[in-house]
Amino acid sequence: MDASELQPITDFIQGLVPFDTLSSSTLDLCCKSLSVGYYSKASAFVPLDETDPQLYIVRSGAFEVRNDDGELLDRLGEGDYFGFPSLLSGEKVSNRVRILEDGLVYHLDPDTFDYLRVESRQFDRFFNRAFAKRLRHQARFKAKELTTTSRVSSLMSNNPLIIDINACVRDAAKKMREARVSSVLVIDNHKLCGILTDRDLRNRVLAEGQDGSLPVHQAMTTQPKVLSSNALVFEAMLLMSEHGIHHLPIVDDERAVGVLTSTDILRGQSSQPLLLIGEIERQNSLDSLISVSKQIPLLLQNLISADARAEEIGRVLTSVTDALTRRLIILNQKLLGEAPMAFCWLAFGSQGRQDQAACSDQDNGLLLAHEPDEAASGYFEALTKAVCSGLDKCGYIYCPGDIMAQNPKWRLSLSQWQNRFASWVNTPEPKALMHASIFFDMRSVFGPASLFDSLQDKVLAETKDNDIFLAGMTNNSLVESPPLGFFKKFVLERDGSEVKGIDLKHKGNALINDIARVYALSAGIKEVNTAKRIRVLMEKDIINRKDALNLADAHEFIAHMRLSNQGYQHTHTMPISNYLQPKHLSSLVRHQLRDAFKVVHDAQSGIKLKFTRSF
Template identity: 70%
Template sequence: MDESELLPIRNFLAEIAPFNELPPNLLDECCRNLGIGYYSNTMKAVPLSSENPELYIVRSGAFEVRNAQGELLDRLGAGDYFGFPSLMSGETISNQVLILEDGLVYHLGLPLFDKLRQGCRAFDRFFNKAYAKRLRHQEDYRHNALLTANRINSLMATAPVSVDHKTSVNEAAKLMRKHRVSSVLIMDNHKLVGILTDRDLRNRVLAEGHGGDIAVHQAMTATPETIEANALVFEAMLQMSQHNIHHLPVLDNGHPVGMVTSTDIIRSQSSQPILLIGEIERQHDVPSLIHVSKQIPLLLQNLISADARAEEIGRILTSVTDALTRRLIQLHQALLGEPPMAFCWLAFGSQGRQDQMACSDQDNGLLLAQAPDTEASAYFEALTHAVCRGLNECGYVFCPGDIMAQNPAWRMSLSQWQQTFSDWVNTPDPKALMHASIFFDMRCVYGPAPLFASLQENVLAHTRDNDIFLAALTGNALSESPPLGFFRQFVLERDGTEEKGIDLKHRGSVLINDIARVYALSAGIHEVNTAKRIRTLIANGILTRKDGLNLADALEFIAHMRLANQGRQYENQEPLSNYLKPQALSSLMRHQLRDAFKVVHDAQAALKLKFMRSF
């Protein structure tokens, strides 16, 4: 190829990771030796050779990678790669790369690929991480064990407490009291030589008549059982049971990094969702519910550590919120007496969509079977104030916009709710559109299903194929955009401090929620959860399979990034937020996050074309 042919190839590769990390001489050599292939979707699949493996670089078109069982491993577009075992599942022959759209693909042979990896460390590191990412992506389609498959390090919240082996027992006991721990690690020249526990103090000091001035090495449990930080919680449980012990020092490459106790494991077991929900349902007063709710942050952290899918985490956390809400309603009904009429407790926003994460506030309302009289109004006022107050005390803070059932404005009869939604749809002013982003994602948490169905059916009848309302709702959905600037660089915002970051919620997740909501309301779809809405839109042919799956992937990836970021903030004892600092991302993760935001950008453009073409 001459220079005029090489230039577009060079410009393309210079803008995508990790080719943008190559030194100029290697990039030039790469461009000169690339093969070029054109793949039509009439071919169905790309023919892959196990004898002459190559790296395939997608210049245009769309492809899917599936394993022998037909499970989706990845979806690929411009700037993505496939081909080598390290970029797929480890079984190149059994995997298929399906052609969704005609595409142009560059071929990079194995000898040159190895030369680039040897000549550029960043290039090599990128593909090592791509392998790990692909394996994780494959596992996303399988069930995660949420407790015993967790790693030991997920249970460690604080640094280990340790003393020198010559320290007195008295000083060690004071240190244990100060840090509120039941054991300390005993060190000799930076090496773990033993542990001192409450039981040791009782059996080897007090029971033997020793004073507190003896050295800890005289009372400690020498050469204790230990466990590695990356071991499974199940292994720790087994080890404690076999040796009848309650403390396990945790090591990382031989160095003590923490201590796990039987209490830690019991506490983590109690934060499993089913057990936690069962415990909620067994409580008989509000103070007990408040105490149980303190396990919710640990549940979230366990789910993040188990690498559960963001969609699963949202459903689990919301199930706990629903259980708390129902139990509060039941407890206060027992105090107030039977309700004067049938009612539904409505959840809006993130609880309605079942995608709650950390820092969730309340968004709820009350649907009454009929207009209440004075006595009924007093009953429901007392009930809603008590339930909202209880949720606030359990960690679900009062809504800053006062969208709560305790506000009389959101405590209405069926006919009043129907009229309110009708007004919003028929007069889509800015305030109505703001409410639409919250109230149109609604779900019944407590109460008779037919009563809620009457409201939902009425709402969908008003929104289905309502061009004026849908155009206005689309305009509102496009008021914000993904944080991408020129050349797909991130646009950073301040999070209220001097730090700059990417708002993953309002510039990512919320935008996808808005897109899915418009399509769902236009088609009268009952689903409220965004991922389920997208799947239904694909099944009904409203979104193409490729566009819908890309949007679903972007939703999951951005939500996963939010959760992982909040998990790091929790571990570092930082305030939880939705702001991600780009400098904390690897080159690979930056690349993938930009791709996810590009999907959102394209989906917004398609939404505008469909619903605002005539306006």
């Protein structure tokens, strides 16, 4: 046999780094020595035979490598390798390879592998580097599970406040005040013997009628629970919740080295957004709000680099927007005085759905309890203009479609809003509906819940099981389709000769939002967040469990791709856009993205069948 007869296999191998560095005769020899295997998801793991190590070359399918503790080391797809660490180190196989998707794998035997390493220095270097990198990678995948894998030492405060056992409680209280902490460690002959907290001072000193001269050892908690500094944060949380305590002395070799409080843990988990929202709520002028809001892009970057879930990022960013909006309303009400009637500030579109990302514009409206008289209308005009311009200055630009509370068209009383919705629902004109769809993703950011409910309940009562309206909404949502062509190839958008890439927003997430919206309106579900809508639809058995989970995963995956792409654009100072170039993706990610779009495509066929009764 001559190797050219194995053309498709040779072509594939030749396209892989580092096989592309081999001479054609070496490559032929390599291809001829391969054996081909097929691994099925049903068997869960690739059976790795330690007496017979091989280089595994993934031809199709998806796999993940975990070490013996079950930690994720790597995810693999077409053109990736596994099995090389034991080939290189000669050590026994300790990693396990899980089969995520059925796949075809080429095996290269150790003799040929060694021969290729001798033949090509680049080949040898590549696998040695990959080996070293995989060891490093262990850290990368950890980022997500901060509390379960990070150590106490990373969150505790060092140099703890200490006091001698013979001091009096007044001195202890003074020390705590100076250091602005809520606890002090009590030391007897360099050894930790107790802890004195705010609570002890209250319960054992003040409430008992003792005075400040009481010795510390009579008020402290003796034999406190302690942990060592290399304990897991997770263990600390467990200990605290088991014993109902908020302070843990950290002790190494019998020496107190730090204190960990429940606040430290909270801060470590999601400090930034909470701090930012707290800061927003403390600001008293527009100027200071503007300067605080400059931190928002940084917050987004941090969340992206911490590999947070896209859904969480959307929720966090939206809560910041909500807090900013509320603060602007409150500040302006201080200037304008009490409102003449109850009102709700409505958020539409992405803010309504809680999936805001970088460079969002405003989509909002105002809901008034009843028809305003002239004075009231003047009040609300002034209020909304001030809030909208405040938002604009904080980075949420004016809505190009003028869907804003400052536009009198979208500053309506309850009955006017109800009529407006009724006109969309009862005479669903395609074009009008297309613009109206964002109004159906509405949420109240400010104002009494009862007022908002009386609007939403009325709207949902009209949309529920309203076949004509739902068919109209469905047809609108089918105008765009996922960017997949024949043979599941990506369809790229072009702008003249320049390839813009895949539009992840309009051909991905927007479609899933549309699908979830149609279902939710058909069933009268109050949720507006897409992931929550899908969850409720699944619980109510309106979408079957498998399809719902697939759709939720596709939504998360595409949103995640969009955010990490924007993170990439940001760090490379490129303009932020929704376009992704598929050639920048690894083959595994490309494969997953294709599958996600396939799910969107199937779900579109689903609503088409269900709501328009056509194929």
